[in-house]
Amino acid sequence: MRMTRLLALGIGTLLPALLVAAPAQGQERVETIKRPQQAPNITPVTNQMLLNASKDRNNWLMFGRDYSNQRWSPLTQINTSNVKNLQVAWLYQTRISRMGTFEVSPVVVNGVMYITTPFNTAMAVDARTGRELWRYEHKLATQIYCCGPANRGVAISGTNVFMGTLDAHLVSLDAKTGNVNWDVQAADPEAGYSLTMAPLVVDSTVIIGISGGEYGIRGFVRAYNVSDGKERWTFYTIPDKGWEGNFATTTPEGDNLHRDIAAEKAAMAQYANAWQHGGGGMWGTPSYDPESKTLFFAVGNPSPDLDGSVRPGDNLYTDCIVAIDATTGQYKWHYQEVPHDVWDLDATSPTVLVKLKNGQLAVTQAGKTGYVYVLDAKTGKRIRRSQEFARHENYFAQPTPQGTRMLPGANGGSEWSTVAVNPNLGYEYVLNLEQPMNYFTHAAPLQVGQLWLGSAFKAVPGERQYGNFVAIDLNTGKQAWNVETEQPMMGGALATAGNLVFTGEGDGHFDAFDARSGKLLWSFQAGAGCNAPPVSYELDGKQYIAVGCGGNFQLGYPLGDALMVFTLPSSRGAARSTR
Amino acid sequence: MRRRGRHMQILILVGVVLGSAVGIAGAVQQPRHSLLLTGEDWRSWNLDEKERYLNGFLAGAAAEQARAAAVRAGDAQDSSAVSSNAAWTLHANASLQFRFAPSVYEAQLDDFYWWTNHRDLPILDVMIGINRAMLQQQSDGNP
Secondary structure, three states: OHHHHHHHHHHHHHHHHHHHHOOOOOOOOOOOOOOOOOOOOOOOEOHHHHHOHHHOOOOEOOOOOOOOOOOEEOOOOOOOOOHHHOEEEEEEEOOOOOOOOOOOOOEEEOOEEEEEOOOOEEEEEEOOOOOEEEEEEOOOOOOOOOOOOOOOOOEEEEOEEEEEOOOOEEEEEEOOOOOEEEEEEOOOHHHOOEOOOOOEEEOOEEEEEOEOHHHOOEOEEEEEEOOOOOEEEEEEOOOOOOOOOOOOOEOOOOOEOOOOHHHHHHOOOOOOOHHHHOEOOOOOOOEEEOOOOEEEEEOOOEOOOOOHHHOOOOOOOOOEEEEEEOOOOOEEEEEEOOOOOOOOOOOOOOOEEEEOOOOOEEEEEEOOOOOEEEEEOOOOOEEEEOOOOOOOEOOOOOOEOOOEEEEOEOOEOOOOOOOEEEOOOOEEEEEEEEOOEEEEOOOOOOOOOOOOHHHOEEEOOOOOOEEEEEEEEOOOOOEEEEEEEOOOOOOOEEEEOOOEEEEEOOOOEEEEEEOOOOOEEEEEEOOOOOOOOOEEEEEOOEEEEEEEEOOEOOOOEOOOOEEEEEEOOOOOOOOOOOO | OHHHHHHHHHHHHHHHHHHHHHHHHHHHHOOOOHHHOEHHHHHHOOHHHHHHHHHHHHHHHHHHHHHHHHHHOOOOOOOHHHHHHHHHHHHHOOOOOOOOOHHHHHHHHHHHHHOHHHOOOEHHHHHHHHHHHHHHHOOOOOO
């Protein structure tokens, strides 16, 4: 009886299945691949989440992961012992129509990754599978934008995603759909203004700095209401009063700037309005100290870039680290790395907040000058300038007819690349370009049609260019280790509690190093330059590492449009299937 | 009579000297054709003079491009309304060849003519070169 019932049940269950599954004679077997299509879990990002971002293991909630900008992940699943097994989980091709320098630092919130591309397309992607959830293509209202089509990422608050655009708009997108909530114009793109940095959300404001320092802008950082885009405050990086400073003859550290102070003072009256187009663009997202409600950011070069004769004075706050009140935009302090810069050795890498061993809160910045500056966050007083991470030759030399060989060259030092910090070790990881250049007063005869600033600084013929990935001990200022790379470095770094530090190279390598020694532990060839800052997040108990590998136009690194995501194989020995 | 003759001689001398001075001043102050202006001129101008030059240059370039566009479109060439409308359309479409603001060109020219060996190049040629380079640089990135 029991057997009969089982047989009947079995036949009754299996027969229909067999009838459906068995192909009729002459028919091919067809299967449908079914992938889980989970609806995206769009969770509002609260201020409390942003304030606690450093402790959040699952997410990467803002450009620098948390307000310190340290790019330090507490995740340890991927570590020095198993990183050799790291493999691709998925990759996402952005499918943008025009490739360019791909500099995005993704933001990840509860399984949804938000990325941006050159020419301002923003996407939401399932962070488990790489499935696109939505995309927003910003219709650029102009073809005028300064300094390349780059974008470095978004900020998020509630269910609003914020992106700055090349035509100097700040747009708020619905995190669920990508639809536009509001769109405000920050400045006139025809006058060289553009927005390339990832914004920063602080309380009820979204804060962003303007770019365009090569094009005679007057730089600023501005706060907007998260809810409606209404301007809250503006801080001009070029003050209308006092931008001439104190006519410093040296850097704060005592390097001779070889300035003709008498000539500059004599020209003051003639160029009294030069501040109106004084430059001072911003490249990096600010860091923020919630306790003192202070924003810290780096300000780029004065304008014009090389001709100091038409902008006499120190040209404050160009080439500065600046601290302002995040609620009012009021000035607190500044530290000028290079007064009256005529070498383009400005401050473009983002500032980072760190607690030193003695408990002092410090703000650091890796300069194009080839030094890391460590300042007291309260006062702006210098704690130390690091040992050089780039070679120095004829520092702040004036050009000569024969050409003065200069190091760092006009690209630095550290460009806009983000650093990362391992707070346990007290190390800051810096990307460096070694590009020796000659500084001419009388270059070779000019060909009309080949006119550009490149004729001013020229690479030294036949001399090798290369890069360095350097660990600086912030408590001593000394180099802890230094790895030489084949090509000059540009992009960013990620440090993890697994004692790893990740970075990418222009030739397509994406690398993992032992954070303590600099030993290369793992490398992956992505096929295009990995010149963007990596991030890490955790989902369903798995740690992921993500990085944009889309190359860099400026340095001639191969372009692409892939966002690569890596993880460890599952326990069965294979990478987690996306099916 | 002698005194009168001497006065005459002095007057003539003064006249010659003054005339020469005026002539010299006239030679110095004689405006040069805008097509011949070089970096030496640029370097001697103050901010207002630079802006005036650039505003004129950009307006002229836009007008010529608009006129050409009007001709291609079959519109009347002698109508300023057609040209200004066409110029505005080009501007609105971001299609002007010289599409940046005067302050942008000013910064670039300042930098370019800082190099002493650049200064004998005509501003017109440099404007064309700088403009081309900036249009190309839109797909570049250079902090």
